[in-house]
Amino acid sequence: MSVNTMGYKNFAARVEYSEDDGCFIGHIAGIRDVIGFHGESVAELRAAFEEAVDDYLAACEKIGKEPNKPYSGKFHLRLTPDLHARAAMVAETRGKSLNTWVSEVIEKSVTAA
Numbered sequence: 001m002s003v004n005t006m007g008y009k010n011f012a013a014r015v016e017y018s019e020d021d022g023c024f025i026g027h028i029a030g031i032r033d034v035i036g037f038h039g040e041s042v043a044e045l046r047a048a049f050e051e052a053v054d055d056y057l058a059a060c061e062k063i064g065k066e067p068n069k070p071y072s073g074k075f076h077l078r079l080t081p082d083l084h085a086r087a088a089m090v091a092e093t094r095g096k097s098l099n100t101w102v103s104e105v106i107e108k109s110v111t112a113a
Contacts, residue, residue, distance in 0.1 A: 005029075006046065011053050013037075015045065028052060032069045077102075 004015045006026070013026040021038075024045040028035045037052040039045030060067040079087070091101035 006049055008050050008053050009057070013049050026052075028056065030069055031056070031067060 006013050006015055011031075012029045014029050015024055015026040017024050023038050023040045024042065025038045026036065026045060026049055028037075028049075033056070035052050035056055037045070037048035039048045057067055059065075087102070088098050091098045094101060096104070
């Protein structure tokens with residue numbers, strides 16, 4: 001099974017191809033609800049994804065619910081002591097805190113995706 005992503009209206013979906021089912025299967029990522037969709041072709045999958053997002057947004061609006069999962073802006077990360085030390089050194093040599101440097105690296109990575 002291979003995995004890819006697709007996007008629509010600032011939502012992302014994880015997409016897999018199921019050899020057993022002979023179709024593409026997707027799930028919307030980053031929301032508190034579980035929403036899946038599928039299609040036998042990329043065009044069908046795209047249409048099903050867009051319909052799922054539109055339906056989700058309409059349902060959220062109808063019940064007065066915020067559609068995206070709230071995030072606090074904090075997360076804990078476990079690293080090996082060696083990687084932690086090397087990252088801290090790189091951040092310091094750039095005149096930044098480790099937190100600022102890691103945030104910048106993550107921002108570059110998700111922007112490039």
